[in-house]
Amino acid sequence: MSSRAPSQPPQLPGYEFEKLLGSGGFADVFLYRQFRPQRRVAIKVLLSSVLDDTVRRQFDAEANVMATMSTHPSIVTIHTADASSDHRPFIVMEYCPRPNYGVRFRKERITVAEALRVGVQIAGAVETAHRAGILHRDIKPANILVTEYNRPALTDFGISIVAGQSSDLEDSQGMSIPWSPPEFFADPPRADVRSDVFSLAATVYSLLAGHTPFERVGQRNTASDLIHRITSEPLRPLNRPDVPAELNRVLSIAMAKDPAGRYDTALAFGRSLQQVEMALSLPVTQMDVLDDRGAPAVPAADDDELDSHTRIRKVATVDPETGGAASGGPRRLDPYAGVAPALGSPAPEGYGSPASAAAGPEESTMLRPAGTALSTMSGASPAPAGPAAVAAPELADVRRTPAWPFVTLAAVLVILLGVGATLAVRHYFVDKPGPIETSEINVPEPPAEPPPPPVDPQIVVVVAGELGGETGRARVEWGLPEGIEEDQHFLVEWVDLPENYEDFQVPHEVHGRSSVTLEIPPGQTELCVQVRTVDPSGPSSDPQQACIDGG
CATH class of the missing domain: 3.30.200.20 (Phosphorylase Kinase; domain 1)
Incomplete structure (x- = not known):
C-alpha cells in the first residue's frame, strides 16, 4: 500500500x-x-x-x-x-473479491496443499507469459489475486518487459525487493525466465513461512539488509513439521543464487511442485500452458504420470523422471545435485567393483553344473542342458554342509566374551568417575523490559483539507520519556479507522524527533492517533493516544 x-x-x-x-x-x-x-x-x-x-x-x-x-x-x-x-x-x-495472498500470508497459516496448488497454477501462467516473450519481473503474493471461484490469478504486468530486452535493464524501479533474485541487484542488473522462477518460488516460500524468505524475525529488515541476504546468505529451510524435505529441496533449487543452478523454466518448477503433491498423496493440480510458438509436437510419453495434469497446446510434455520422452532409455544424472542433494536417490551407475559394473543382466548370475571346469564356462558355447546337468547341482547341495551357522555362532560367542570381560574390568578395576562439571549453554535470556512510553501526545496543529482536492494534515507532538535510549524510536499511526483506509494505517517511524505531520483520513468525524516507543530488539511500550474532533 x-x-x-x-x-x-x-x-x-x-x-x-x-x-x-x-x-x-x-x-x-x-x-x-x-x-x-x-x-x-x-x-x-x-x-x-x-x-x-x-x-x-x-x-x-x-x-x-x-x-x-x-x-x-x-x-x-x-x-x-x-x-x-x-x-x-x-x-x-x-x-477478484477475495483477499489476495499479500494480505493472507501475513495473517493466517496457509496449508502446504494450498501453497502447492497456487504454485502450480501460477507456474502455468508464468510459463505462458514466457512463451509469449514476456518477463513479469514482479511476482509476489500481493500480485496473486483470488477470483470468486477461489482460483489464483496473476496480475500487475506493469514492469514486465520483452524477454529480448532482459540484458539491458536501466533500473529496478517498481521491483519488490523481498522477492527479487540476486541478479536484479548486479551491476548492471539482469533478468531472464529464471528470475521469474526465483520470484515465484520466493512467493510459495512466503505463503508457507508467513514472512518473506530473507526476513529475520526480531532483527533489522531494511532494504539494504534484505539485498545483502538475498545476494550472499543461503536460503533457510522452512521450519514447519508439515513441510516435507522434497519441497524444501525444490525451493532451494528454484532460489539458487546462480541462475544456472535453477530450474530452466517455470514449467519445470511447476512439474517439481506436482511431484511433491504426488509424494504427499495430494490431488495433482492441473497446470495450463498456452504455447503460440508453433513448435512441432514431440510424441508424448505414455508413462508420464503428470502428462494428464498439464495441458500444453502444440507442445508435448517431457518425462519428469528422465527429462525426455519415456522410451526406456538410460536415466540421466540429477542436474541439480550440486544445488540441493537428491533425497533417497539410488547409487550412481558404476558404484561397486568394476566387474559388477560391467556385468550385464544375464551375466550377473551364472549357474554352473558341478564338476564343470571354469574354462568351459568362459567359452563361446554353453554346456548342453540334460538330466545329468540338472541332477549334479542337487547332489552337490546334499553333500555340501553350509558353514554360515557355525561362523555366526562363533561371532556371537566372541562378542559375548568381549562384553563380559569389559564389564568385569570396569566393575573391579576402574574407579567410578565423579560428576562432570557443566555449564549451562543456550539458556534463553529473559525478555527485555519494554521502553518507557511517550509523554502526553497531542495533536497541536490541524490544517483543514478538501482545498484543491487535498487532504488535511495534523501535527502530532509528544514529550520524550525519561530513560529513553539513543537507538530507540517512535511509531505513530492512526487507529480505529474503517475498512478501505489502509493507506492511512501505515505506521510512521520517527527517529531523533518528538513530532511528525500526518495526512488526515477524510470523511471521519472523530480521529485518534497513537504513539509508542520501540526498541530495536523488539519490545515496545504501551501506546499513548490523542484524539481530535474531525467534524
Missing part, C-alpha cells in the same frame, strides 16, 4: 463508483459497477500527476500484455482500456 492519499475516482460513462480497492506508486484501483453488462469490475487508473512518458507507456503496455494472455485461467482478465474525461488512462479488469 502507498502512504499517499488516494486520487479522486474519475467519472466514467457506463460505470458507477463504489469504493477504493488499493493504491500503488503510480495508480489507484477502484471498484465500479458496470451498467451494461451488469457486473462489478476493478478499474486501475493512472494518477493525473504522473507526467513521465515512460510510466504512461508502461501502463499502456500492461493493458496490451494482460489482454493478450488474460484468457489464461490463472491471469486476471482484462475487459477494456481507455482514458477518462480528465485524460487519465485506465484499465477495466476482472474483479
